[in-house]
Amino acid sequence: MKLRLPAIALFVGLTISAVPMRSLASTHVAAQNKQDLITELIVERLPGRSSLGAMSLIENEFDLNATVESKIVDRLEVIQLDQPITRTEANALVQQLVGSGKVASAEINEKRYVATAPYDPGYPEQWYLKDFATVDKGIGIESAWLHTTGSPSLVIAVIDTGYTVHEDLATPLPGYDFYGNDADATDPGDARLLNQCSETPSAASSSWHGTKVAGVIGAKVNNGIGIAGINQQSQIQHIRILGTCGGDTSDEIKAIRWAAGLPVDGVQLNPTPARVINLSLGGGGACSTSEQEAINAATTAGSIVVVAAGNAGVSATNSSPANCNNVITVAATTKTGARASYSNYGSKITIAAPGSDIPVTSGASTYTIGSGTSFAAPIVSGVVSLMLSVNPTLNNSNIMTLFNDALHPVANPFPTGPSACSSNINDTYYCGVGIIDAGHAVDAALSIAPEVFSPMQPVRIADTRPSGLVSSLNPLTLDLKGTFGLPTVGLGAVALNVTATGATQGGYVTVWPCAATKPLASSVNYAAGEDIPNTVIASPDQYGKICLDSFTPVNLIVDLSGWFISGDEFHTFTPQRAFDLRQTGLVITPTTPYAFQMTGNFGIPTTGVSSVVLNVTATGATAPGYITVWPCDQPQPYTSNLNYLPYQDIPNAVIATVDANGQVCFGSSSPTFLIADISGWFAQGSNLNVMTPQRLFDTRPTKRISTTPIYILDLSAASPIALGAATAVVLNVTATGATKKGFATVWPCDQAQPPTSNLNFDANEDIPNLVITKVSATNTVCFNASTPVNLISDLMGWFAP
Known part of the structure; x- marks a missing residue:
């Protein structure tokens, strides 16, 4: 040592x-300092007079064209000169305007600068x-x-x-x-x-x-x-x-x-x-x-x-x-x-x-x-x-x-x-x-152009248990700007895992930017006595705040796993209802998928879009099944975006690739209604690479995951991700076959296991959730569960460095 x-x-x-000081600028245009070249005056007209008198004097006496650039209030206006004049000339012009009796007052519209010293x-x-x-x-x-x-x-x-x-x-x-x-x-x-x-x-x-x-x-x-x-x-x-x-x-x-x-x-x-x-x-x-x-x-x-x-x-x-x-x-x-x-x-x-x-x-x-x-x-x-x-x-x-x-x-x-x-x-x-x-x-x-998504070690940012039930009368407000390791500028959206727990009757949670009107959309749907998680990509308002409330009283647990930078690569907005097939009576079946036009709607452009951010909810099913979402011009993959049981309302976040025509297709293994809300879109060329879903692992029937040993997923061989090519991955993780209630956690293997959950499950339930997780330096992601459970994981995409 x-x-x-x-x-x-x-x-x-x-x-x-103490020494007096001031900050000076010294950029010159020819021999004249820019700060001494005047292009605007602030002029107060006399009551009942127009601006023409002042402008005609400027034009006749100084051979300058003058226009009203803007109005400050009532008779106070900014007069724009068509070419700059020196400060000496401007002072003479001001004196002449005031002395003419044609204006109540006149002054130079002085420039103001950031004071850094x-x-x-x-x-x-x-x-x-x-x-x-x-x-x-x-x-x-x-x-x-x-x-x-x-x-x-x-x-x-x-x-x-x-x-x-x-x-x-x-x-x-x-x-x-x-x-x-x-x-x-x-x-x-x-x-x-x-x-x-x-x-x-x-x-x-x-x-x-x-x-x-x-x-x-x-x-x-x-x-x-x-x-x-x-x-x-x-x-x-x-x-x-x-x-x-x-x-x-x-x-x-x-x-x-x-x-x-x-x-x-x-x-x-x-x-x-x-x-x-x-x-x-x-x-x-x-x-x-x-x-x-x-x-x-x-x-x-x-x-x-x-x-x-x-x-x-x-x-x-x-x-x-x-x-x-x-x-x-x-x-x-x-x-x-x-x-x-x-x-x-x-x-x-x-x-x-x-x-x-x-x-x-x-x-x-x-x-x-x-x-x-x-x-x-x-x-x-x-x-x-x-x-x-x-x-x-x-x-x-x-x-x-x-x-x-x-x-x-x-x-x-x-x-x-x-x-x-x-x-x-x-x-x-x-x-x-x-x-x-x-x-x-x-x-x-x-x-350097910032990466569109910055993954984080998951951190719990809210847990209203045991007595802080959230409802429409008691919403939960989260102040995110400059907290939990998030920036104060450039914060476009956050990746949250929101879990509803402790409800005594069915309902749904809505997440939205607080300064906006609460939308008619759902972020998490739940039933009485169930713990239902869902990934939510939420856009804070201009003050950095997001709001959460619930149709019926429920406790909420919120974990943060990363943030999206504001800019041209990722665009978020207050969630909007894309469709609700219950209203049309259209049931999705294995032979009747549903195609929906994403681009050209909801403020999304018709070109330059790679994928959309959706919250998809299955409802009204009478048999167990699963939903698959994919770009319509490609074959339907053998993967799931959400799994459901009869008479359950099961939501899941989906980042869905649009096809060449801007459409996304939805299929189901059993007849069910679907509801979809949309909250954002990724531009082509962003560092998010959404792919046709790829099955990474399925521990059924004999390899249940529990607290030990930790299940380590090596992404090095996961096509098309090469070693070191991803900073974060987008996974769909499904828990199935549990005999009692528990939760699963996903994290980068080179960091300590966080005290957070990515999905919560009950006995004999199939519970899916979208997981956006940071990848370790050796390209691995770790999984474990509080109680034995089988896990299924599909790779939906990845964020490039």
């Missing part, structure tokens, strides 16, 4: 003084946030802030000494202390006495290192005190592994896993997994196997790991975790852009960032100056968090690719001169691809 020491340098006092008094001293084009070679944060100041749903973990309460830092999320083995991540101080620690025998006062790192990432902005953090919105989570004499690799491994939402023995799962993990620490030696495995698991789970290069002024190949794979290793530069003399260098470096003379938050709500790669790393962590804020679907591989993308460079080149870093990996003082630029990095993140 090797000893870890925080990678920190000397700290000196800082006196912060904060008024924190220490901000002028934060040289590293300035634009690289200035004397100080900073990261150009204000260019990034024009796009985003962060996402409240994003979590940044700081694995360090813990935290102290500070006036300029928001209250962090609950973290963990692996150094002290408890849930209190506060920093008690790491002061040491002379000869107290064998590897660092000198005495030292407390470093308050975790508090300093947190301030670089997320110090409060525009609060009139202190400094400004890079990310103004996201939440910080502290995980303590360092104390008086450093820390251990074993605690670092635990912390990385816990931060990413992965299991650690004896510790509850982290309910708020981090997208960015900052490690401003290190020690000598190679990256251990266990250390690398923890990092690999974290990045697979969706985290980005950022590591300080180290402060020994040597090659980082001998500093761990800086020398591990799948991490962003950060070297430090000075105000001039030169390599800081203490910074490690070499082929293990990914990128550089300012690290010298950094104003930071410290203990007891004080401020100081920090120098070291410990403060270069959180600068990169902050920038990466902004990249994820504008494109939440980016993963570790995407970030690494962007960092090396010459077409969308995220860094500025190193200046030449003494102590210069090199971007040539063959040179001794290689410091990565350059000095990170926040604006360039966010632009690069925006250049």
Whole structure:
């Protein structure tokens, strides 16, 4: 077990003084600043007068054509000039208009711009946030802030000494202390006495290192005190592994896993997994196997790991975790852009960032100056968090690719001169691809089209049992924007598993965006005493909320398994009733399938559509059977989309491919009525690949699935999915042959089994459900059940990377 020491340098006092500042734009058109070219006036007409008098004066005196661009209120109008004039000319025109007596008032219609520069008094001293084009070679944060100041749903973990309460830092999320083995991540101080620690025998006062790192990432902005953090919105989570004499690799491994939402023995799962993990620490030696495995698991789970290069002024190949794979290793530069003399260098470096003379938050709500790669790393962590804020679907591989993308460079080149870093990996003082630029990095993140679907480890987001019955008089509202790991922007729809339970009479559940009128549609149909699940792809309203209510009182359990990004690839809307064959008396039988025209209806275009999102319910059957849904121009497959028993109303979600004419066919093995509601459609070219259903497995009659052993489905051989070609799969899973009530869970095998359900079943029932699940890194999906049951699974489609 090797000893870890925080990678920190000397700290000196800082006196912060308030300095007035303003943000200036300096783009020129010829010799005239654009802000001084005027094209519009705001004019108030006199009572009873038209605009003609003012416009004729403008045309006669200034040889300009003028039109009313818009009306603000009553007699107040915006006058548009046909060509720009200078500010001097505009001032003269305003004076002449007012002096003519033809208008009540006139003024220039001044431009307004986003204010990005904060008024924190220490901000002028934060040289590293300035634009690289200035004397100080900073990261150009204000260019990034024009796009985003962060996402409240994003979590940044700081694995360090813990935290102290500070006036300029928001209250962090609950973290963990692996150094002290408890849930209190506060920093008690790491002061040491002379000869107290064998590897660092000198005495030292407390470093308050975790508090300093947190301030670089997320110090409060525009609060009139202190400094400004890079990310103004996201939440910080502290995980303590360092104390008086450093820390251990074993605690670092635990912390990385816990931060990413992965299991650690004896510790509850982290309910708020981090997208960015900052490690401003290190020690000598190679990256251990266990250390690398923890990092690999974290990045697979969706985290980005950022590591300080180290402060020994040597090659980082001998500093761990800086020398591990799948991490962003950060070297430090000075105000001039030169390599800081203490910074490690070499082929293990990914990128550089300012690290010298950094104003930071410290203990007891004080401020100081920090120098070291410990403060270069959180600068990169902050920038990466902004990249994820504008494109939440980016993963570790995407970030690494962007960092090396010459077409969308995220860094500025190193200046030449003494102590210069090199971007040539063959040179001794290689410091990565350059000095990170926040604006360039966010632009690069925006250049990648986000994946239409982002699968998640399933998480329970609502359970109204035992006393919170949902009804039409007591609806359930879920606020999804920025919660449960969902983004605040770009959230088009969510994949939910909704289970109705505890009803005393039959009914149905409706799910819809709260701001819309409740539709005449059903999302889950249930009978008294039954547990009925259904996958629901629901579109939140503009406030991020979805509503659920029920025709009769029932308890609801809701699990979240992923989300769809808003955009041109997937279009959702409030559910609409597509058809109800009970109204026409048409019974579907094995010999009389039903074809329905999807495109050209419900606002769906006639071309460019690949598939539609349906909720299909079988009702009125007098014998058991199953429903199959398929594109009408293909043969009917030997698979099922929902199974039913006599006199049951059984729903299931279906993502159905439309044929060349925009039609979908429905067939049944026994006579039954069908009801279908539609809630969205996928465009051709999206990363959803819907296919003719393919039977993956059927455990009948002798291979019942239970809690042990777990059934592992290897999708590598599942045609047409090749190894690694899917991030998530769309399955239809049916439970059958149970002798008592239970539930089944489906999850990616490289993650811990979640405490959620994908389908609930009763004894002697055939219960289907559509399951959209993330695929493990080895292309496997796991299944188990709380009680023995046979499972049947059909592959309906997959989401490509």
